[in-house]
Amino acid sequence: MAEPQENQFGIEIRGLSKIFGPRATDMAALVAQGISKAELNERHGHVLGLRDINIDMPAGRIQVIMGLSGSGKSTLIRHINRLIDPTVGEILVGGEDVVKMDAGALRTFRRHKTAMVFQKFALLPHRTVLENTVYGLEVQGVPRARQVDEAMRWIARVGLGGFEKHYPNQLSGGMQQRVGLARALTNDAPILLMDEAFSALDPLIRTDMQTVLLDIQKEIRKTIVFITHDLDEALRLGDRIAILRDGEIVQQGTSQDIVLRPADDYVESFVREVNRGKVIEVDAVMTPLAGDGAPGSPQVPVGTTVDEAIGTLVAGTGDSLTITGTDGVPVGAVTLRQLAAALTSAR
Ligand SMILES: Nc1ncnc2c1ncn2[C@@H]1O[C@H](COP(=O)(O)OP(=O)(O)O)[C@@H](O)[C@H]1O
Ligand SMILES: [Mg+2]
Numbered sequence: 187m188a189e190p191q192e193n194q195f196g197i198e199i200r201g202l203s204k205i206f207g208p209r210a211t212d213m214a215a216l217v218a219q220g221i222s223k224a225e226l227n228e229r230h231g232h233v234l235g236l237r238d239i240n241i242d243m244p245a246g247r248i249q250v251i252m253g254l255s256g257s258g259k260s261t262l263i264r265h266i267n268r269l270i271d272p273t274v275g276e277i278l279v280g281g282e283d284v285v286k287m288d289a290g291a292l293r294t295f296r297r298h299k300t301a302m303v304f305q306k307f308a309l310l311p312h313r314t315v316l317e318n319t320v321y322g323l324e325v326q327g328v329p330r331a332r333q334v335d336e337a338m339r340w341i342a343r344v345g346l347g348g349f350e351k352h353y354p355n356q357l358s359g360g361m362q363q364r365v366g367l368a369r370a371l372t373n374d375a376p377i378l379l380m381d382e383a384f385s386a387l388d389p390l391i392r393t394d395m396q397t398v399l400l401d402i403q404k405e406i407r408k409t410i411v412f413i414t415h416d417l418d419e420a421l422r423l424g425d426r427i428a429i430l431r432d433g434e435i436v437q438q439g440t441s442q443d444i445v446l447r448p449a450d451d452y453v454e455s456f457v458r459e460v461n462r463g464k465v466i467e468v469d470a471v472m473t474p475l476a477g478d479g480a481p482g483s484p485q486v487p488v489g490t491t492v493d494e495a496i497g498t499l500v501a502g503t504g505d506s507l508t509i510t511g512t513d514g515v516p517v518g519a520v521t522l523r524q525l526a527a528a529l530t531s532a533r
Contacts, residue, residue: 195280195299195376195409196245197266202275203239204261204433207232210273217273223432235261236433239275243426245376246407250424252414252456257430259413263381266411267300268292279377297326301370305382307362309354315341315365316350322373333372340368344398360391367398371406378410385414396422417456421445421465429453442470463493463529471528472509472518483508488517492528495520 205213205226213232223234236258243249251259264270265277268284277284279299287295301322309318319337328336341350344364354362363383370378384392396419403410414420420427421441428438429452437449445465448454469488484498485508499507499522509518 193246193376193407193409197241197243197249197377197409197411198276198278199239199241199243199262199265200276200278201238201240202262202265202272202277203237204235204258204265204270205232205273206235214274234433236265236272239435241428241435241438243409243411245280245409247425248403248410248412248423250412250414250420250427251430252417252420252427253430254415258433259415259430260381261433262430263379263411263413266377266379267296267302297322297373299375300377300379301373301375303363303366303370303378303380303383305386307354307359307366309362309365309369311354314351314353315346315357315368318354318365319350319369319372321369326373336372336374337368340371341365343371343402344368358391360387360395363387363395364398367395367402371402376409378408380410380412382413382415384419385416392419399423417460421460429456441465442467446470461493463496464491466492466528468492468495468507468509468520468525469518471524472520473524475508475516475518483519485510485516488512492525496522496525499525 203214203217205217207213210232213226213230216226216230217234217237226232226234239262241249251262253259261270265272266279266284268277268287272285284292284295310321316334316337319341320333323333323336338350341347344367346361346364346368349357349361354365357365366383384395387395400423412423421444424441426438426440427444429436429444431452437444437453444453445457445460445462448457467488468486468490471492483504483506484502486495486498487510490509495507499505506519506521508516509520511517
């Protein structure tokens with residue numbers, strides 16, 4: 187198989203606002219001036235979907251969008267393939283503004299550059315797993331033999347080898363969503379849009395699906411936009427996370443940024459329930475080091491979680507660890523006390 191080309195399709199969202207209602211454009215100035223969502227609704231009968239969203243989603247990474255129900259997550263993701271037109275703003279995909287595409291360009295863009303995975307799976311009930319999976323390539327007019335080759339490869343990759351002749355109603359929810367994922371991956375589009383794709387699944391199945399996605403992403407390096415209202419899922423999947431509230435971004439950053447420095451009470455309320463030891467990495471709590479570290483102390487690489495670090499520490503006899511950089515050179519040291527402090531959100 188050919189090496190996958192480097193993914194060039196980052197997504198830059200610039201000054202995006204969306205107002206729902208018959209005179210949306212007239213309301214744009216009020217929204218820019220900061221009218222609240224409630225006031226826009228009560229006084230002007232319009233719904234604020236999104237206000238002044240700015241996000242850079244790097245190519246080949248997983249961008250999570252998180253927020254409570256009604257915060258604007260679906261509205262945002264649907265702008266990326268322009269299922270929704272913005273009231274104001276730009277959506278640059280691979281440097282090209284989706285908003286400026288004509289109907290033909292948009293059709294080509296949707297077909298070849300994007301694939302979607304839906305919460306409700308959206309499988310065709312009268313088609314087998316294989317026939318559901320080839321669907322995108324069929325629409326693209328790809329020769330049948332290649333459709334089947336590609337589909338069979340992804341069906342196997344998502345763990346459904348042997349089920350290709352089954353119909354959706356013969357499969358569990360988790361298996362149906364594996365089909366949804368195989369179908370999206372078979373399109374071989376650089377961008378994968380996943381709107382609450384795992385939210386309908388039972389917790390254990392959901393964790394399995396996250397693992398499948400993370401494993402596959404190591405190879406495929408798609409630009410994935412993943413929507414969830416679950417912080418554990420966001421922290422596990424997201425290279426970067428943006429948090430929406432009432433149509434506005436209240437914080438964006440890495441999992442470390444969100445858990446260690448929640449921007450406000452809203453974010454804090456999500457973060458409170460989180461298992462900090464499994465999220466916070468030693469880099470965030472270590473003392474940076476110029477020299478060689480404590481002689482003889484066990485070493486762990488940057489990116490090690492606090493949980494794992496404590497495990498290493500208590501398995502040995504010392505009370506500090508040396509943290510090594512990607513090149514194996516010591517970059518910091520951390521004590522059991524620092525690790526313990528990271529576990530409590532009390533400051
Ligand atoms: N077509 C529409 N017309 C009017 N209001 C809408 C429309 N679509 C979404 N909204 C409103 O926009 C806000 C964000 O909705 P949505 O993006 O579906 O949120 P989420 O996906 O985070 O649950 C909500 O207040 C919702 O009622
Ligand atoms: Mg939604």
